[in-house]
Amino acid sequence: MPHFYFDVRAGTEVLSDPDGFELDSLEGAEQEATQTALALGRDWLPRTREVCVEVxxxxxxxxLILSVALRVKRLD
Incomplete structure (x- = not known):
């Protein structure tokens, strides 16, 4: 079974995944990265505008790079 690592970037902060884990495929890793980015985004997006998970x-x-971003467009 393939082994994947999930490193996280949020603004200037980088968290490297030292252990990773096994998943069936790259598609499975993409699903895991999606869930990770969404969960982290709930906490981090108010402080930073983008959270990336690098697989x-x-x-x-x-x-694979998966990004979740918060964009604000102010209208006068």
């Missing part, structure tokens, strides 16, 4: 494979090659 890396077992060789630490970047395979």
């Amino acid at each position: 890396r494979d077992e060789w630490r090659h970047l395979r």
Whole structure:
């Protein structure tokens, strides 16, 4: 089973995943990254405008970047 790492970026903050875990496929890793980004976004988006989850494979090659962003457009 493939091994994936999920590193998180929020503003200038970077949290590296030291252990990662096994999932069936890259599609499964994408689903996991989506859930992670949404959960973190609830807490972090008021402080930063974007949360990114970088998915890396077992060789630490970047395979996917998933972003959740908060955009504010003020109208006069």
